[in-house]
Amino acid sequence: MTTGGAFWGRAEQQDFRSRVRGTLLGTAVGDALGAPLDGLTLEEIREAHGAQGLTDPAPAYGRRGAVTDLTQLTLFTVDGLIRAQVRRDTGAWHPPTDLHRAYLRWAATQHDWGPDERRTDDGWLAREEWLYVRRDPARACLLGFGDTTMGTLDAPKNPGEPGPEAVARSAPFGLLVGWEPQLVVQLAMECAAQTHGHPSAYLSAGAYAALVHALARGEYLDAAVQRALALLAERPGHEPVTEALEHALGAVRQGLPTPDRVEELAGDGGAEGALAVAVYCALVGEDVRHGLCLAVNHGGPSSAAGALTGGLLGALHGETVLPPAWLAELEGRPTMLVLADDFAMEMTQGPALHGPASSSPAWLTRYPRA
Template sequence: MGATAGAVVWGRAEQQDFRSRVRGTLLGVAVGDALGAPIDGLGLDEIREAYGAEGLVDLGFGYGRRGAVTHLTQLSLFTVDGLIRAQVRRDTGAWHPPTDLHRAYLRWAATQRDWGPDERRKDDGWLAREEWLYARRDATRSLLLGFGDDTMGTLESPKNPNELGPEATARSAAFGLLVGWEPQLVVQLAVECAAQTHGHPVAYLSAGAYAVIVHALALGDSLDGAVQRALALLTARPGHEPVSDALQHALGAVRQGMPTPARVEELAADGSADGLLSAAVYCALVGEDVRHGLCLAVNHDGPSAAAGALTGGLLGALHGETALPPAWLAELEGRPTLLELADDFAMEMTQGPALHGPAGASPGWLARYPRA
């Protein structure tokens, strides 16, 4: 990885706006995931039979409660944790963010094997000690295999080189919140980290495109402008054509009349990463508000949780946390953890040197995000 674009000069209003977008992005991913989780894998006819002619329009029951999240939100949290740890480790000179992210994802993998936190692992940090994360939420085979050993997949030697699924894309919103980085570096980090589980170019380039769309939104761009930026950056990447075509298809579908589940399903296609990215962009563009966009994203025959998570991340980055439906946030599993991690990320990105710079370090911060 190269260097960042340099320090961002933060005024108070800019810090508040950034924190709102960080919160909005992470909560948006989670609430979209939770909305889609109870109907993930159901056909549209089955959804309507269970929930009525309009389909699912409110949080349903999944995993024994309303507002439960899946492995997609779990991994999004560990992405944020890994990014904070990478920034903290930068002071040591041993700075390789993909490695820090891989270590974070291995901590997630431990939550899928262990009964609960292991207090002996002092370097795990606080997130890995959150007991609610030790719930198995139908993680896909590609994730369990990708993080099943200590070997890190790379672009030269990726894990699961034939995997086209959307899971790596759905954990990649946080890369876009690195607003002090150049866009091409955001793409590069997201792509490298996606290849740790999803080695097909369609999957890892979808993750890069999604991250840089979130990046543009977090900097105040429109969604259409953000997609255009992603398209421009994709052209330099071998194998980008399916992802670029999918994004163009999403933009074109906006002009084809009223949004329908059939149009979302057409964009989502076979549920691969490029199709789900296309569907999410479309739903975020045509939704009358966040609630409408998210309901549109989950009510179809495709993977509802991933579509909801991707759409929620876009809408949260675009509008900030206050645009998200309060009644859904009130019942969202893990909301205190999500907010705490979002605020820690915003503080690290805006005030990191004061927490662990050469002038002094906060022992409490380094206990939360150990350098080891």
């Protein structure tokens, strides 16, 4: 496998596209499944949905299948990564900056009535009208992208914010399968620090990106966790995230999974807890439905835990394992499929689309270099 299209066989391309689709759709399905449960205790979930908790999508924001800001930001992460690759040809290549610009385009959807056709350099995703809705975005995201100053690891935005939102938008970094794992972790951390400056938050984002990266390259989840732990060990302040992942692995050996065990892993709702829940549920789930339902039925951040679990399962198995009935109701699914296929095309055929020897005007209209 390579980032240059010449060395991708047809079977490899199809497998990669399926994993990209699975990652994005899985993230969105898990997010939508957990959205009705955010802010509820486990007892309140059982009162509303029965002793087993939520077992099928329920309405949130007026419909079933509605996604939150976590999915919105994940889509803009993909958009930013494609734009970064396109800009690489110009020699002005700094992916964190390109991602920051993409996130500022998301921020515009949170305060504008709809797309501004005068902004011709926004690309196609920012013109998708269904994205122009607020779905209870985290205050840290609104503040982090509230001005044009970009947070960095040396000077992060919201340095005391440990929430899971930055982790939940980080799956696409793991889909950079041609990159070395250390670089994937670094980029995810740098982009997480644009809104979530607490070490546990940006280190969890790096660990999650490492997990998706290993899965997208064909590894099993238990091996992916060990790889992520090894990469974390090199980073200062990794201990809370490392302990959370090790706690998740230990819980796998403690018998049948229960909502109480998931709630214990979730802890106080921080990034490392949501990451631990996702790893645990992806490992112990009897199938994708069971794993996702287990991930959201607790008093912690249900939509974030669902999104993280869905991203892992989608990267591991590809799009075909996701429940068709859940996908049929998923908000924005056509947009996600187009974006996923564009990302897969960029990663496998980028030089043919915008390299020095040739370029596609249509592609550069969709993903402008500006």
